[in-house]
Amino acid sequence: MVIDPAANSNHAAKIWETALGALECQLSRPNFRTWYSRTAGIAYEGGCFTVGVPNSFVAEYLEQNQCSLIEKTLMRLLPGNSLRIAFQVAGSAKALAAPPKAEGAPQRGNGCRFNPRYDFDTFIVGSANRLAHAAALSAAQRPGEGYNPLFIHGGSGLGKTHLLQAIGQAAERAGKTVRYVSGEQFTSEFVAALKDRRADEFREKYRAVDVLLVDDVQFIAGKAQTEETFFHTFNELHNSGRQIVLSADSPPRAIIQMEDRLRSRFEWGLTAEIAPPDEKMRLSILKARAEEAGAELTPDVLDYMASEVIRNIRELEGNLNRVIAYSRLLRSVITPDMARRALKNLTDAVEEKPSEPQKLLATVAECFELTVDDILGRKRDKETAAARQVAMYVMKNQKLWSLGEIGKLVGDRTAATVSHACDKIGQEAEYNPLLKRKLNDIEQRLTRE
Numbered sequence: 001m002v003i004d005p006a007a008n009s010n011h012a013a014k015i016w017e018t019a020l021g022a023l024e025c026q027l028s029r030p031n032f033r034t035w036y037s038r039t040a041g042i043a044y045e046g047g048c049f050t051v052g053v054p055n056s057f058v059a060e061y062l063e064q065n066q067c068s069l070i071e072k073t074l075m076r077l078l079p080g081n082s083l084r085i086a087f088q089v090a091g092s093a094k095a096l097a098a099p100p101k102a103e104g105a106p107q108r109g110n111g112c113r114f115n116p117r118y119d120f121d122t123f124i125v126g127s128a129n130r131l132a133h134a135a136a137l138s139a140a141q142r143p144g145e146g147y148n149p150l151f152i153h154g155g156s157g158l159g160k161t162h163l164l165q166a167i168g169q170a171a172e173r174a175g176k177t178v179r180y181v182s183g184e185q186f187t188s189e190f191v192a193a194l195k196d197r198r199a200d201e202f203r204e205k206y207r208a209v210d211v212l213l214v215d216d217v218q219f220i221a222g223k224a225q226t227e228e229t230f231f232h233t234f235n236e237l238h239n240s241g242r243q244i245v246l247s248a249d250s251p252p253r254a255i256i257q258m259e260d261r262l263r264s265r266f267e268w269g270l271t272a273e274i275a276p277p278d279e280k281m282r283l284s285i286l287k288a289r290a291e292e293a294g295a296e297l298t299p300d301v302l303d304y305m306a307s308e309v310i311r312n313i314r315e316l317e318g319n320l321n322r323v324i325a326y327s328r329l330l331r332s333v334i335t336p337d338m339a340r341r342a343l344k345n346l347t348d349a350v351e352e353k354p355s356e357p358q359k360l361l362a363t364v365a366e367c368f369e370l371t372v373d374d375i376l377g378r379k380r381d382k383e384t385a386a387a388r389q390v391a392m393y394v395m396k397n398q399k400l401w402s403l404g405e406i407g408k409l410v411g412d413r414t415a416a417t418v419s420h421a422c423d424k425i426g427q428e429a430e431y432n433p434l435l436k437r438k439l440n441d442i443e444q445r446l447t448r449e
C-alpha cells in the first residue's frame with residue numbers, strides 16, 4: 001500500500017520525525033545536533049518534500065552537503081521513484097520551536113535545556129549499567145555526600161547523557177542549582193568569554209552551582225586554557241562539597257591528552273562504566289520505547305529486533321523508529337520478515353564527505369581555542385600564526401585544493417605563504433609531540449564528522 005500523495009503538513013511532520021530517527025543513527029552527534037536539531041517536515045506535495053530550517057545558513061549547508069543522504073532516507077519512507085528536497089527558512093514556524101520544557105522542571109542555572117525524556121523513570125536498568133545507575137541516583141538524591149566526582153564512561157549511545165540529565169532533573173526538582181553542559185559547550189563558552197573579556201563572569205557562573213554535570217568531558221582535553229579553568233572550577237566546587245558528575249567515552253586514565261592533575265582528580269570519587277546492552281536489556285528498551293510511541297509491535301518482532309547484536313542504544317531506537325514508520329506507512333501489522341526488510345541497508349546510506357573548508361577551519365580554530373575569524377584575520381601572535389599554518393597544512397593533506405586555492409580560503413594569502421607553512425608544520429610535527437597530538441586530534445575530529 002502507498003501513502004496518499006496529497007499528504008498534508010501533519011503527515012510531512014511525521015515522516016520527517018521518522019527520517020530524523022534514521023539520520024541520527026548515521027551522523028555524529030555534534031553534526032546531527034548542529035544541522036538537524038531545529039528542522040521540521042513542512043510539506044510533501046507533487047514529489048517534493050519541504051524541510052523547514054531555522055535559517056539560510058543551515059539551508060545552504062544541508063543543500064550542499066546532506067541532500068543526497070536526506071533524499072535516500074526519505075525515499076525509503078515515501079512512495080515513487082523520484083523525490084525532490086526543498087529547504088524553507090521557517091524560523092518562526094511552530095514546528096521549529098525548541099522542545100517544551102519539562103513540566104515542573106525549573107531551568108535555573110542550566111547551560112542546556114534538559115530533555116524531559118531523559119529521566120530516571122525512563123532509564124532501563126540492566127547488568128550493563130547497574131552501577132552507573134545506582135551511583136547516579138545517589139548523586140541526585142544526596143549531591144556532594146557520596147561519590148564525588150562521579151565519572152561515567154562508555155561507548156557512544158549507551159545512556160551517559162540520559163543519566164547525567166536524569167541527575168540534573170532530579171536535583172533541580174529537589175531545589176538544587178544545576179548546570180549541565182557538554183565539554184564542547186564549556187570550551188566554546190570559555191573561548192567566547194575570553195574574547196569578550198568576561199572570564200570572571202564565566203567563572204562565577206560555573207562556581208555558583210550545587211551540581212555541575214559535564215557531558216563528554218574528553219572534549220576539553222588538550223586545550224590548555226580550558227583545562228586550566230576547568231581545573232580551578234573543579235577544585236572550588238569539590239572543596240565546598242558540591243557534586244560534580246562527568247561523562248566521557250573512556251575512563252580517565254585513557255584520556256591521554258588530558259592533564260595528569262585533572263585525570264587524577266576524575267578518579268577521586270567513583271568511576272562507573274556503562275557497557276553495551278545484552279539481549280535482555282535490548283528487549284526491555286524496545287518494549288518501553290514501542291509503548292511510548294504508541295506502537296503495537298508483536299512479541300516476535302520485538303524478539304527479532306532484540307536478537308540483532310546492536311551495541312548502541314541510539315541505533316536500537318533508530319531501528320525501532322524505522323520499523324514503526326514502515327508499519328504506519330504500510331498500515332499493516334509488521335512481521336519479523338517485514339522488520340528485516342525495513343532495516344535492510346540502513347547503514348548503506350552513510351556517505352563519506354570530504355571536509356569543506358568552513359568545517360575544517362572551524363575544527364582547527366576550536367583545537368587552538370580560537371575563532372575562524374582569528375585564523376582568517378591578520379593577527380600575528382605565535383598561537384594564531386601557528387593555527388593558521390596548521391589549517392593550511394591540514395587543507396593541503398586533504399588534496400582537494402591547490403596551494404593558491406588554500407591561500408584564498410585562509411584569508412587571501414599567497415601560494416608561497418601556504419607552501420612555506422606546510423613545510424614548516426610538516427617538519428615541526430616530526431619533533432614536537434604537542435603539535436603532533438593536535439594534528440591527530442584535528443584529523444580524528446574531521447574523520448568523525
Ligand SMILES: Nc1ncnc2c1ncn2[C@@H]1O[C@H](COP(=O)(O)OP(=O)(O)OP(=O)(O)O)[C@@H](O)[C@H]1O
Pocket residue numbers: 029118122123124125129154155156157158159160161162163249285313314317
Ligand atoms: N538504559 C537506558 N534506558 C533507556 N534508554 C536509554 C538507555 N540508555 C540509553 N538510552 C537511550 O539511548 C539514546 C542515546 O543515549 P545517550 O544520548 O544518553 O547516549 P550517550 O552515551 O550520551 O552517547 P554519546 O556518547 O554518543 O553522546 C537516548 O535516546 C537514550 O534515552
